[in-house]
Amino acid sequence: MKTLFIDCSMGAAGDMLMGALYELLEPAQQEDFLDTMNHLLSQNISLTASSCEKCGIYGTKMDVSIYVKNEDSHTSYPEILAQIDSLSISSRVKEHAKAIYTLIGDAESSVHHTDIQQIHFHEVGTLDAVMDVVGCCILLDLLAPEQILASPVHVGSGTVPCAHGILPVPAPATAEILQGVPIYSGTIDGELCTPTGAALLKHFVGQFLPMPPMTVQKTGYGMGTKDFPTANCLRIFSGDMDIMPVPTKRQLPHIQPTSTVSVSNDSETHPDFYTEGFHNLDQILELSCNLDDMTPEAVSYAIDVLFDAGALDVFTTPVHMKKNRSGLLLTCLCNMEQESIFSRLLLEHTTTRGIRIHPCYRRILDASYEKVSTPFGNITIKVNSGYGIHKFKPEYDDVAKAAKEHGVTFQEVWNSAKDAYRKNK
Structure with missing residues (x-):
């Protein structure tokens, strides 16, 4: 799976991303x-x-040189969109560039308590900022x-100086985006x-996380x-993440890199920059x-407490411990930002004096729920x-309830529900 991982340990700006x-x-x-x-502008x-x-x-x-001074340094949101629309680039690239400026415009309008149509860009409305955004999209x-x-x-x-005066870092619009x-923050x-760097990241990045396992093939450096003191x-x-097999091209259409820049030739069937439906890695923590x-009763209560607090999953595994004693390995899965909550619950509701914490990467399928009509009810x-991948199964509680009410076997209701779903598809 062709992956780009952006290291933002020194922030992000449009020219650095482009470089x-x-x-x-x-x-x-x-x-x-x-x-x-x-030849664009x-x-x-x-x-x-x-x-x-x-x-x-x-x-x-990357350096943008402007040879004719633009006397009007205040560019409105509609003017920016019109300028992007006038460029000889594909409609796909135009839409991305306009979406990025919409992110900036929404942030500015929120900060200044005004409508986006009334926003006049200062630093991000200059020609070099437009070049940064359009260049990154291309x-x-x-x-x-x-x-x-x-x-x-x-x-x-x-702090940072801007058209409105001296502002704290991150600038209000950047913080909004x-x-x-x-x-x-840091030292x-x-x-x-x-703001331009923030909007480019917000628009294109699928997930923000520590660098996952990937086979790096090339590294690009964009200089500020x-x-x-730090570079x-x-x-x-740029590299591959083949942690799980990539589906076939029929299942997973993607863009092949082009050998030349043919941005003026547009195709309505051309897919987006990254494949629709292919999910990013999700990082969670495993506490154990x-x-x-x-006693079994006390363990059961601790598990209920963890589930009630919103744990992703909780389970036990039989283990053989020191002094030839049988025991349990209690494992709790949670989101990264919830570590302190679940660590405290484990220490409070179990007899352990220490918790092991392991970061885990996972891929998950999207889940949805549908009702089907059967002779035994919905x-x-x-x-x-x-x-x-596409798979389905009837929900246990509905099947069990229908089987009891109609005096039939669980399997009979189960099969009826699966047949009804298949017919609807």
Whole structure:
């Protein structure tokens, strides 16, 4: 599964993302990309890619040069959309670019308590910001990843000057965009994540998590402008994540990378940047402890407490412990952010004095529920799907209740419900 993992340990900005993505292209593609970008807007603006060194690490610095000064530095939201629509790029790339500016516009309108149509962009409305957004959209269209993941985002600390004055880091619009995204501050004084970088991440990244197991084939480095004690660069790892077999092309259509930049040729049947229906990895925690001095009733109560608190799953496994004693391995699965809650419950409701914590990656199928009509009444069917897989089964409680009410066997109701579901499909 072709995967891009974005390392945001030094934040994210539009030019840094574009530089890292540019490095993942083949040399011929790089030339075509620059040629395309330099003919997009006008002859008064150019994009160059140059080698840049930060703390001994070399990467690509993307520079946009504007030769005619734009006297009007306030660009409205409708003007930005019209400008994107006028570009000779595919409608697919246009829609992504406009969606990114909509994220920024919604954030600005929320911060300034006004309608998005009344928003006038300052820094993010300049031509170089438009080039960053459009350039990243084109590059991702060329690279055609099946999924995009990213680390939690380092936003920096201190203050940042902008058109409205001196603002705290992260800037209010950046903080608004990054709602729902794991972020953190640090000792570096400065703005590490810009509104443009935040919007690009929010739009394209399927999940934010520590780097999962993947076979890296190439790494791109996009360099920032400022110098910090830590190398100011954004890394993107390109590789494969074949933790489970990838379905066939019929089940899992995907974009093949193109050898040239043909962004003006559009196709309504062309799929999106990453495959619809192929789910990202989900990271959870496995909390476990050994027990050999609790009664079955006490263990059962502890399990109920964990389930009532929202554990993803709780189960026991027979184990043979020290001093030849039989015992139980109690395991609780929970989401990452709930570790402290369930660790406390395990320590409080069991006799253990220590808990082992293991991060786990998982893939899950989507679950939905449907009602089918049978001679024994309506029965709920649980449907699981994803990765080209589709399976279903009747819900136990409905089947058991119907069997008792109609004086028939469990299997008779079960089979009737499965047959009814198949006929409906």
